[in-house]
Amino acid sequence: MSNTRIRALEAAVTLIGTEGIRALTHGRIDAAASLPAGSTSNHFRTRAALLAGVIQWIAEAERAEGGFPVVVDTAEDLIAMLQRALELESGPGATRTRARYALFLEALDHDAAAPLRQQRRIFEEWTRDALVRIGGPDAAAGTRMLMAACDGLLLHRVTVDPDAPTDDAIRRAVTAALGA
Incomplete structure (x- = not known):
């Protein structure tokens, strides 16, 4: 390139x-x-080509950083990993996170958002696998709730309060997800 x-x-x-x-x-x-x-x-x-290029760039950058390849074996490992991810995405990566959210909304009905949706599916699969590994097959049902909780915390930190504490909320969300 x-x-x-x-x-x-x-x-x-x-x-x-x-x-x-x-x-x-x-x-x-x-x-x-x-x-x-x-x-x-x-x-x-065109603007459409520009949007598609930026969306692809963000997805490639996240994959190059490794995404979330860490294997977690305990609830504490999962909590710690999610806390680190939230700190990264709402700290040094906050500008890219805001851009990702804006692009999701802008490209909502366009195929251009496919790379971001693929990234989301990868993280959803990783989260489901982690919950099942830690809590058994029934824990898979808590995947979307856990992801929604993390999305809400991340959105709050990048739009309202960059220093909002997340530790207790993540711990509660993981606990709830494992009990799903």
Whole structure:
């Protein structure tokens, strides 16, 4: 991938994550990435192509970081891993998290969001497998509730209170999920 394309995509994620989806224009990206005018348009001819490119970029970046490949064998391991993930996604990764949420909403009815939905399915499968490993087959029923609880905590931290405590809430959600 060319350096210009990478710079454009990184700038696009930052623009969306800090200023919202309306900031996503070819010209704004060129300016934010210190690229010559028209550079972003050379790689992404239309807004739809730009949206698809940014969505794919976010999904690839998350996969490159490893996602959630850790195998957890106890409820305490799961709680600790989820706490670390929330800290990362609402701390150093907050801009990308905000961009991801904005893109999910913008591309709600478009095939462009498929890479983000695939990332979500991977995390859902990982969560289900972890719950079953820890709590047995019945624990699989708690997967979506646990994910929704973590999504709510993450959304709260990236939009309202970046320092909101999550430890007790995650512990309660994991406990409830295992008892599902």
